[in-house]
Amino acid sequence: MNEEQVFALEDSLLAATYQKFPVALVRGRGATVWDIRGKEYTDCVGGYGVALVGHCHPRVVRAVSTQVRKLITCHGSFYNEARAEFLKRLSSIAPSRLQGIFLSNSGAEAVECALKVAIKHTGRKEVVAMSGSFHGKTWGALSLTHGIKYRQSYQDLLIKTRFANFGDTPNARNLVTGETAAIFVEPVQGEGGINAAPPGFLAELRELADKTGCLLVFDEIQSGLGRTGRMWAAQHWAVEPDILCVAKGLAGGLPMGATLARKEVMAAFKPGDHSSSFGGNPLVCAAASGTLEALVGDGLVERAAKNGDFFLEGLQRLREKHRVIREVRGLGLMIGVELRIDVRSVLNRGLERGLLLLYCGRTVLRFLPPLVISRAQIRAVLSTLDQVFEDEERARAVQKV
Numbered sequence: 001m002n003e004e005q006v007f008a009l010e011d012s013l014l015a016a017t018y019q020k021f022p023v024a025l026v027r028g029r030g031a032t033v034w035d036i037r038g039k040e041y042t043d044c045v046g047g048y049g050v051a052l053v054g055h056c057h058p059r060v061v062r063a064v065s066t067q068v069r070k071l072i073t074c075h076g077s078f079y080n081e082a083r084a085e086f087l088k089r090l091s092s093i094a095p096s097r098l099q100g101i102f103l104s105n106s107g108a109e110a111v112e113c114a115l116k117v118a119i120k121h122t123g124r125k126e127v128v129a130m131s132g133s134f135h136g137k138t139w140g141a142l143s144l145t146h147g148i149k150y151r152q153s154y155q156d157l158l159i160k161t162r163f164a165n166f167g168d169t170p171n172a173r174n175l176v177t178g179e180t181a182a183i184f185v186e187p188v189q190g191e192g193g194i195n196a197a198p199p200g201f202l203a204e205l206r207e208l209a210d211k212t213g214c215l216l217v218f219d220e221i222q223s224g225l226g227r228t229g230r231m232w233a234a235q236h237w238a239v240e241p242d243i244l245c246v247a248k249g250l251a252g253g254l255p256m257g258a259t260l261a262r263k264e265v266m267a268a269f270k271p272g273d274h275s276s277s278f279g280g281n282p283l284v285c286a287a288a289s290g291t292l293e294a295l296v297g298d299g300l301v302e303r304a305a306k307n308g309d310f311f312l313e314g315l316q317r318l319r320e321k322h323r324v325i326r327e328v329r330g331l332g333l334m335i336g337v338e339l340r341i342d343v344r345s346v347l348n349r350g351l352e353r354g355l356l357l358l359y360c361g362r363t364v365l366r367f368l369p370p371l372v373i374s375r376a377q378i379r380a381v382l383s384t385l386d387q388v389f390e391d392e393e394r395a396r397a398v399q400k401v
């Protein structure tokens, strides 16, 4: 198949739910991907953070190749060694109090599970989430997702959610009542524009949850697993939740979600209360074991911290040089660059120059590169961005004349 045929088939048959870039990817290795024409790109999108340990990480490839010949599917009603092995690894990196685990297949599912178990455990029916939040697009997760463009057609049919201003503790205190089952928060908001919780906010939510008897849920689907330079972003503020949602890069690119809770919280679920045909299947568990082995064994978390600082410093220098950049912010390799202009033309200029770039909203460039990205690659990305912004400013200057 050639590029035109791929474009034509996807455009005619797939639901038009994605904003498409005119690139057909065929191969990936680490932080590099190639399209169907053979053009090479440095990947700063990382599948929206899914390619956490890099594309086709050798440990993941090896684990999957071995498991795929042994056993692919094994329902949760039977035991399996690959699953047990993965659970051992996950529990060893999990916050120490969170040793009850449910395995599913996506971020949204991890959030659905958190919602159900929080409601069942507390016997309460309302939830509090944050302005600018993103928790997924299935029914329950959508209820917690703030963006009106995602909600508007379903508004009246969603679970009752009150949205507190992210970072505003007095506002959260006003919204949490005796009917609140849980407070959902991303320690570093992803889709919302790469916004880290302000100092004290998570600790104050922790206190609020304890005082009112509701559960504190951290959605670390994007910020977790080393992305911010710590295993869990919430460690930057030394706060532990009652429930933690994990997904995206967890299985090295294969679909997996996990909901981790305090044992007594997860104990609200009795046999039959929640399930998934695919959740925790041996193939994905093997991939996830390979991923965690890479994350820990290759020191990718520390690497994300160091390379993240290096990347941030480089971007700050670009901000001093280019007026189109308003602000640079982030933690580790979860970085946002807020522009004074619409991001779209920057994304397209990046593509032309062999750089896959991601956005959130209309004005923020978002960087979620694989944690294996090298210094040399980051240097190259910075120099390409320098050229992209220069082109952008030149084009704007010409328009003004």
Ligand SMILES: *Cc1c(COP(=O)(O)O)cnc(C)c1O
Residues within 6 Å of the ligand: 106, 107, 108, 109, 111, 134, 135, 136, 137, 186, 190, 191, 219, 220, 221, 222, 223, 247, 248
């Ligand atoms: C991506 C994401 C989700 C949803 O995950 P899916 O696997 O796309 O359903 C939920 N929360 C956060 C913070 C995310 O980044």
